[in-house]
Amino acid sequence: MLYVEILGNLPEMARDEVRAMLELAGEEVVGQDYLLLKVTGDERVFPHLNRLGLAHEYGELIVEAKSIEQLLEKAEKAKWPIRGAFKVDTETMANCRHNVTDLPRKLGAAIHARGFRVNLSKPDTVVRVYCGERLYTGIRLRFFDPKEFEMRKAHHRPFFRPISLHPRVSRALVNLTKARREILDPMMGAGGILIEAGLLGLKVYGVDIKPEMVEGAERNLRHYGITDYEVKLGDATRLEELFPGRRFEAVATDPPYGTSATLAGRRRDELYRAVLRSIYNVLKPGGRLVIAFPADFRGEEEAGKLGFRPVGRYYQRVHKSLDRYFYVFEK
Numbered sequence: 001m002l003y004v005e006i007l008g009n010l011p012e013m014a015r016d017e018v019r020a021m022l023e024l025a026g027e028e029v030v031g032q033d034y035l036l037l038k039v040t041g042d043e044r045v046f047p048h049l050n051r052l053g054l055a056h057e058y059g060e061l062i063v064e065a066k067s068i069e070q071l072l073e074k075a076e077k078a079k080w081p082i083r084g085a086f087k088v089d090t091e092t093m094a095n096c097r098h099n100v101t102d103l104p105r106k107l108g109a110a111i112h113a114r115g116f117r118v119n120l121s122k123p124d125t126v127v128r129v130y131c132g133e134r135l136y137t138g139i140r141l142r143f144f145d146p147k148e149f150e151m152r153k154a155h156h157r158p159f160f161r162p163i164s165l166h167p168r169v170s171r172a173l174v175n176l177t178k179a180r181r182e183i184l185d186p187m188m189g190a191g192g193i194l195i196e197a198g199l200l201g202l203k204v205y206g207v208d209i210k211p212e213m214v215e216g217a218e219r220n221l222r223h224y225g226i227t228d229y230e231v232k233l234g235d236a237t238r239l240e241e242l243f244p245g246r247r248f249e250a251v252a253t254d255p256p257y258g259t260s261a262t263l264a265g266r267r268r269d270e271l272y273r274a275v276l277r278s279i280y281n282v283l284k285p286g287g288r289l290v291i292a293f294p295a296d297f298r299g300e301e302e303a304g305k306l307g308f309r310p311v312g313r314y315y316q317r318v319h320k321s322l323d324r325y326f327y328v329f330e331k
C-alpha cells in the first residue's frame with residue numbers, strides 16, 4: 001500500500017489529480033484521512049505519481065493504527081524497508097485526534113531497536129508519521145520540492161505575463177485530462193499549461209489570438225527545454241480550421257476572464273460558448289477537457305448542451321473580485 005500527501009489549498013482537485021494518475025496505472029484511492037490518501041499499487045505507479053502538481057509527497061505505507069499504543073505495537077513487528085540511517089518526521093494534520101508529542105522519540109526508539117541507525121541531520125530514509133483521525137506511518141519515497149515549481153512561476157520565465165496560473169495548478173490541470181501523449185491549449189497565453197505538459201513528455205499544441213503571445217509562449221517552451229511543440233496564431237473558436245482533420249486526446253485551457261484586452265473585443269459569454277463548441281469538435285470521443293471559468297458563468301450547463309459530461313468541478317477564490325471554477329469534462 002502507498003500513501004500520497006496532498007496539498008491543502010485545493011484539496012478536492014488535488015485528490016482527483018491523484019485519482020486521475022492512478023487510473024492511468026490501473027490503481028485507485030482506497031482511503032482518505034484529511035490530506036492523506038491511501039492508494040493501491042507498487043513501483044509501477046511511481047512514474048504516474050511523479051507527474052503530480054498538487055502533492056507534497058508519496059511513500060510506502062507501513063502501519064495504520066487507531067491509537068498511539070497500537071501504532072507502536074505494530075511498528076515493533078513491521079518490516080521496515082529502511083536504507084542507511086533514518087529519522088522520524090511527524091505531520092500533525094488539522095484533524096489530528098491524538099497527542100503525538102512523544103511519538104517521534106518512541107517510534108524512533110522502536111525502529112532503532114530493530115537494528116537501524118538514527119541520523120537526525122542527514123537521514124538517508126525519512127520515516128513519516130501522520131496524525132489525523134487515525135495514525136499512519138510509512139517511508140517517504142518522493143518529496144515534491146516546492147522550489148522546482150516556484151522556479152517556473154511567471155516572473156522567472158523569459159517572456160513574462162502576470163496572467164499565468166501557478167505552475168502547480170497548471171500541472172494539475174494537465175493531469176486531470178489524463179493525457180498520455182498530447183495536449184492542446186487553445187488559449188495558451190504565455191504557455192504556462194504547455195510548459196508543465198511538455199516537462200511531462202507530452203507533445204504540446206498551443207494557439208493564441210495575439211502574435212506576441214505565440215512568440216512569447218514559444219520562447220518560454222524553449223527556455224524549459226521543450227522541443228516537441230506546435231504553436232499557432234489563431235482563434236480558439238475556429239480550431240477545426242486550424243487543425244484540419246485532427247482530433248486531440250486532451251485539452252486544458254485557462255480562458256481570459258473579461259478584461260477587454262484579453263477578450264480581444266468579444267463578448268465574454270459568447271466567446272466561452274464558441275470556444276467550448278470548437279474544443280468539442282476537435283476532441284476525441286472519451287477525451288477530456290479541463291477549463292477554468294469565472295464563477296458567474298454556468299460552465300456545466302453550457303458544456304452539457306454540447307454533449308460534454310461533467311467529471312469534476314473545483315472552486316477557487318482568486319481575489320476579491322474574481323472567483324472561478326476549474327471544470328473537468330469528458331466527451
Ligand SMILES: C[S@@+](CC[C@H](N)C(=O)[O-])C[C@H]1O[C@@H](n2cnc3c(N)ncnc32)[C@H](O)[C@@H]1O
Nearest residue numbers: 164165187189190191192208209235236254256
Ligand atoms: C488567461 S490567458 C492564458 C494564460 C495561460 N494559461 C498561462 O498560464 O500562461 C488567456 C489568453 O487567451 C488569449 N485569447 C483571447 N481570445 C482568444 C481567442 N479567441 N482565441 C485564442 N486565444 C485567445 C489571450 O490573448 C490570452 O493570451
